[in-house]
Amino acid sequence: MVAEKPSKKLFAVKLRVWRQAGPSAPGAFVEYSLNTVNPDMSFLEMLDVLNDDLTMKGEEPVAFAHDCREGICGTCSCTINGKPHGPGQGVATCQVYMRAYRDGDVITIEPFRAKAFPIIKDLVVDRSAFDKIQQAGGYITARAGSAPDANAIPVPKGDADLAMDAAQCIGCGACVAACKNASAMLFVAAKVGHLGVLPQGQAERDRRVLAMVSTMDSLGFGSCTNQYECSAACPKLISHDFIARMNRDYMGASFRQMFKAEAASTGGGAG
Amino acid sequence: MATLDSKIPAGPLAEKWRKHKVDMKLVNPANKRKYEVIVVGAGLAGASAASSLADLGYKVKNFVFHDSPRRAHSIAAQGGINAAKNYQNDGDSVYRLFYDTLKGGDYRAREANVHRLAEVSVNIIDQCAALGVPFAREYGGLLANRSFGGAQVSRTFYARGQTGQQLLLGAYSSLSRTVGQGLVELHTHSEMLDLVVVDGHAKGIIVRDLITGAITRHSADAVILATGGYGNVFNLATYARGSNTTAIWRAYKRGACFANPCYTQIHPTCIPVSGDYQSKLTLMSESLRNDGRIWVPKKKEDRLKKPSEIPEADRDYYLERIYPSFGNLCPRDVASRAAKRMCDEGRGVGESGLGVYLDFADAINRLGENGVRERYGNLFDIYHEITAESAYKQPMRIYPAVHYTMGGLWVDYNLMSNVPGLFVLGEANFSDHGANRLGASALMQGLADGYFVIPYTIGDYLAGQKPGSRPSTDRAEFKQAEENVSSMNKRFLASKGKEPVSHFHKRLGKIMWEHCGMARTKASLEEALKLIPALREEFHANVKVPGSADTLNQSLEQAGRVADFIELGELLCRDALTREESCGGHFREEHQWPDGECKRDDEKFAHVAAWEFQGDGKTPLRNTEPLNYEFTKMSVRSYK
Numbered sequence: 042m043v044a045e046k047p048s049k050k051l052f053a054v055k056l057r058v059w060r061q062a063g064p065s066a067p068g069a070f071v072e073y074s075l076n077t078v079n080p081d082m083s084f085l086e087m088l089d090v091l092n093d094d095l096t097m098k099g100e101e102p103v104a105f106a107h108d109c110r111e112g113i114c115g116t117c118s119c120t121i122n123g124k125p126h127g128p129g130q131g132v133a134t135c136q137v138y139m140r141a142y143r144d145g146d147v148i149t150i151e152p153f154r155a156k157a158f159p160i161i162k163d164l165v166v167d168r169s170a171f172d173k174i175q176q177a178g179g180y181i182t183a184r185a186g187s188a189p190d191a192n193a194i195p196v197p198k199g200d201a202d203l204a205m206d207a208a209q210c211i212g213c214g215a216c217v218a219a220c221k222n223a224s225a226m227l228f229v230a231a232k233v234g235h236l237g238v239l240p241q242g243q244a245e246r247d248r249r250v251l252a253m254v255s256t257m258d259s260l261g262f263g264s265c266t267n268q269y270e271c272s273a274a275c276p277k278l279i280s281h282d283f284i285a286r287m288n289r290d291y292m293g294a295s296f297r298q299m300f301k302a303e304a305a306s307t308g309g310g311a312g
Numbered sequence: 313m314a315t316l317d318s319k320i321p322a323g324p325l326a327e328k329w330r331k332h333k334v335d336m337k338l339v340n341p342a343n344k345r346k347y348e349v350i351v352v353g354a355g356l357a358g359a360s361a362a363s364s365l366a367d368l369g370y371k372v373k374n375f376v377f378h379d380s381p382r383r384a385h386s387i388a389a390q391g392g393i394n395a396a397k398n399y400q401n402d403g404d405s406v407y408r409l410f411y412d413t414l415k416g417g418d419y420r421a422r423e424a425n426v427h428r429l430a431e432v433s434v435n436i437i438d439q440c441a442a443l444g445v446p447f448a449r450e451y452g453g454l455l456a457n458r459s460f461g462g463a464q465v466s467r468t469f470y471a472r473g474q475t476g477q478q479l480l481l482g483a484y485s486s487l488s489r490t491v492g493q494g495l496v497e498l499h500t501h502s503e504m505l506d507l508v509v510v511d512g513h514a515k516g517i518i519v520r521d522l523i524t525g526a527i528t529r530h531s532a533d534a535v536i537l538a539t540g541g542y543g544n545v546f547n548l549a550t551y552a553r554g555s556n557t558t559a560i561w562r563a564y565k566r567g568a569c570f571a572n573p574c575y576t577q578i579h580p581t582c583i584p585v586s587g588d589y590q591s592k593l594t595l596m597s598e599s600l601r602n603d604g605r606i607w608v609p610k611k612k613e614d615r616l617k618k619p620s621e622i623p624e625a626d627r628d629y630y631l632e633r634i635y636p637s638f639g640n641l642c643p644r645d646v647a648s649r650a651a652k653r654m655c656d657e658g659r660g661v662g663e664s665g666l667g668v669y670l671d672f673a674d675a676i677n678r679l680g681e682n683g684v685r686e687r688y689g690n691l692f693d694i695y696h697e698i699t700a701e702s703a704y705k706q707p708m709r710i711y712p713a714v715h716y717t718m719g720g721l722w723v724d725y726n727l728m729s730n731v732p733g734l735f736v737l738g739e740a741n742f743s744d745h746g747a748n749r750l751g752a753s754a755l756m757q758g759l760a761d762g763y764f765v766i767p768y769t770i771g772d773y774l775a776g777q778k779p780g781s782r783p784s785t786d787r788a789e790f791k792q793a794e795e796n797v798s799s800m801n802k803r804f805l806a807s808k809g810k811e812p813v814s815h816f817h818k819r820l821g822k823i824m825w826e827h828c829g830m831a832r833t834k835a836s837l838e839e840a841l842k843l844i845p846a847l848r849e850e851f852h853a854n855v856k857v858p859g860s861a862d863t864l865n866q867s868l869e870q871a872g873r874v875a876d877f878i879e880l881g882e883l884l885c886r887d888a889l890t891r892e893e894s895c896g897g898h899f900r901e902e903h904q905w906p907d908g909e910c911k912r913d914d915e916k917f918a919h920v921a922a923w924e925f926q927g928d929g930k931t932p933l934r935n936t937e938p939l940n941y942e943f944t945k946m947s948v949r950s951y952k
């Protein structure tokens with residue numbers, strides 16, 4: 042039984058939506074008016090309504106990325122009126138509700154823009170660069186079956202909480218889209234921070250940060266100039282403190298690596 | 313007639329798995345590289361399987377329709393994962409977890425499977441902690457637990473309200489490692505659209521690249537499906553929008569039996585529907601029932617009053633009244649049906665009348681607002697975001713919604729379907745939860761299957777396949793399957809209809825919810841079995857799919873998935889109609905005790921119903937696998 046809620050007043054908005062047929066096709070904004078917006082609708086439900094209208098008119102609907110629609114899978118990725126994930130704080134596109142808008146509003150909707158995130162179609166971008174960074178080192182090596190009892194390694198609650206603060210990253214890429222240099226530092230720092238504060242993560246700590254940072258650099262992400270737009274746009278509000286922490290890790294690891302290389306070339310350190 | 317040999321090992325319950333591990337054949341390490349295994353899906357089940365098999369030395373190809381394995385629907389699980397660690401010293405044990413799960417499933421699961429699940433649960437926590445999953449901790453640094461979903465011991469491990477996310481990211485990290493090491497070939501944005509069966513064995517799949525539209529053939533020595541649940545057959549559900557039944561449905565049409573499709577779980581605590589445009593329902597974690605009290609007004613006339621204007625004496629805390637020993641913590645199916653009964657009596661709250669209150673006033677008095685915020689802050693925020701109401705000031709309104717599917721492809725003890733070489737893991741199989749799943753047990757099952765069961769059992773199958781004998785993709789079976797897929801897409805794009813795919817999905821959802829939802833009757837199911845075939849015809853005649861097949865085309869993707877949902881919906885209703893009893897999530901109004909509880913019929917229905925496809929438009933065949941309870945007594949489930 043789907044219950045109707047009759048009492049809500051519907052309103053009208055004008056949408057300016059980025060349409061681009063494919064990766065190498067030219068793109069442009071196209072305007073649409075939508076007159077039946079319910080304030081309780083989510084932003085993506087509003088796009089659903091637009092798409093059903095377009096389909097019935099025989100036009101191609103707007104391609105947009107989405108899945109969980111509750112702010113956890115990191116799939117949705119619209120820049121709304123210039124802001125990645127739109128007007129809210131600490132929310133993803135799918136958690137924006139139309140009650141944030143008023144009758145007559147003009148809403149501009151674009152994909153997340155960054156060199157490392159090429160546009161696939163309309164509002165959908167390719168974020169596989171993030172997977173590549175993870176593949177380079179975003180893990181603790183522990184084969185199934187090899188683990189000791191979980192309580193054998195106590196983790197101070199503060200460390201576990203800090204790790205969790207970083208681990209919450211949903212991998213959406215808003216940090217990259219918000220950064221004027223399109224840097225992926227917050228994303229990488231969150232993973233390096235999560236695994237680096239835990240005792241389990243120590244064995245691969247140096248290797249991890251070096252591999253992830255160099256892969257990030259090779260994939261066309263820009264460098265960080267400490268503006269912290271990333272944290273402000275992050276749907277999980279992950280703190281830029283993790284970037285400072287990663288910079289320290291990176292320096293330490295680079296130094297140790299240099300030292301090791303030197304020791305190896307002078308014949309020391311073997312044994 | 314399919315052969316359904318459960319292959320349950322003989323011997324005492326607690327010895328079966330250990331003994332089976334010794335008895336199974338092994339593949340010698342030098343040969344492992346010669347076997348290729350396809351894993352479809354990278355949720356908890358798929359990601360853990362893919363990386364574990366790669367670490368063993370098999371060549372693994374992993375396919376997901378998502379743009380990254382990290383987006384699988386497992387990411388959304390909130391509450392936690394069970395394990396019989398007994399870290400709390402509160403009387404838990406492997407046996408107790410086994411018993412609770414079996415009883416919770418209303419004695420419709422296999423004893424041996426459930427016991428194995430409870431046994432390996434302890435290893436899962438070890439594995440996840442080693443991978444760096446930031447589980448909640450006590451001040452002493454040891455792991456914290458909570459009681460969850462009707463359990464009387466605290467055996468649930470959690471990571472804030474994001475347990476599924478953290479477990480998935482753990483599994484994803486191992487998968488990423490093995491991809492980086494070149495042990496797994498990862499195909500994202502790649503949707504499996506058919507299974508290829510050669511000489512009776514599953515030997516490959518047909519895949520569409522969702523970005524380029526290219527259709528490709530892939531052969532392997534074995535195929536694993538870990539493609540999640542089919543709850544979106546109801547359209548509105550707590551699932552991610554993309555979750556679908558296509559992989560297992562198309563495998564069904566290639567001969568794999570579909571077991572117990574009618575066992576669907578309806579979760580009691582979701583945010584009620586607000587309008588016709590709605591695309592999904594949001595779960596409010598069950599953990600809220602630890603501190604929230606559920607009630608409706610005693611008098612119908614009060615239902616639209618502000619809750620604060622209804623005095624204590626006029627409130628009916630119905631779960632506490634009907635189930636004094638479990639109260640607000642009774643199992644999901646019991647709590648959901650009770651909410652429905654209250655609303656059917658006309659006492660439901662909110663404009664639609666389809667809601668009950670979940671009230672935190674007592675908890676706030678006891679713990680203070682901050683105490684409550686500490687425990688449930690993120691959930692209260694979600695509720696506020698969606699409804700614009702503060703649950704600190706007024707009770708939440710909640711209503712049941714479809715949340716999980718216990719049914720799925722039939723598998724034996726080795727997790728192999730009746731099609732040799734086709735394995736099914738996680739929510740996609742039917743194996744461990746019987747007619748009802750307990751909270752925090754799906755994450756456990758997904759990881760058990762992937763980390764600790766399939767690495768052993770797949771070897772037993774592969775050892776019997778000659779290395780290097782996998783068929784070439786030039787074979788007729790591959791060609792035929794590929795043509796099947798392309799012609800289906802062509803038909804959709806050529807259809808001259810008028811309605812978008814979503815229109816049909818909504819209508820299917822309405823039929824399912826009204827006729828085959830929380831309460832089912834012979835009449836409602838027979839009605840559904842008329843409406844669904846009619847909807848199917850209308851869909852194929854009147855659907856509009858714009859665009860082309862050689863680019864990203866979300867309408868085309870959806871069309872295929874909804875076509876499958878419509879067919880599955882029919883099977884689900886047929887299964888519900890033939891199961892003339894009530895058990896767990898399957899409630900037939902004709903079969904209830906005077907107090908409204910499920911009335912099982914163990915004499916006639918202590919079996920698995922495994923449906924076998926007989927061809928389009930033909931009635932499928934209902935095979936049965938008897939369930940034998942050797943070690944437990946099938947008691948009547950009571951939570952009073």
Ligand SMILES: Cc1cc2nc3c(=O)[nH]c(=O)nc-3n(C[C@H](O)[C@H](O)[C@H](O)COP(=O)(O)OP(=O)(O)OC[C@H]3O[C@@H](n4cnc5c(N)ncnc54)[C@H](O)[C@@H]3O)c2cc1C
Nearest residue numbers: 353354355356357386391392504540738739752753754755
């Ligand atoms: C909101 C919510 C909260 C939950 N909370 C809990 C909880 O607290 N505790 C608990 O134990 N359980 C919980 N569950 C249930 C649990 O999350 C799921 O049952 C479980 O995660 C399913 O895992 P899976 O690996 O089987 O499938 P999924 O995680 O759904 O993964 C499916 C995978 O298959 C891929 N796929 C599917 N079809 C195809 C195809 N045709 N081609 C290619 N790839 C395909 C997808 O890309 C994806 O990678 C919750 C469920 C929901 C909806």
Ligand code: FES
Nearest residue numbers: 108110115117135
């Ligand atoms: S759709 Fe999953 S985070 Fe928005």
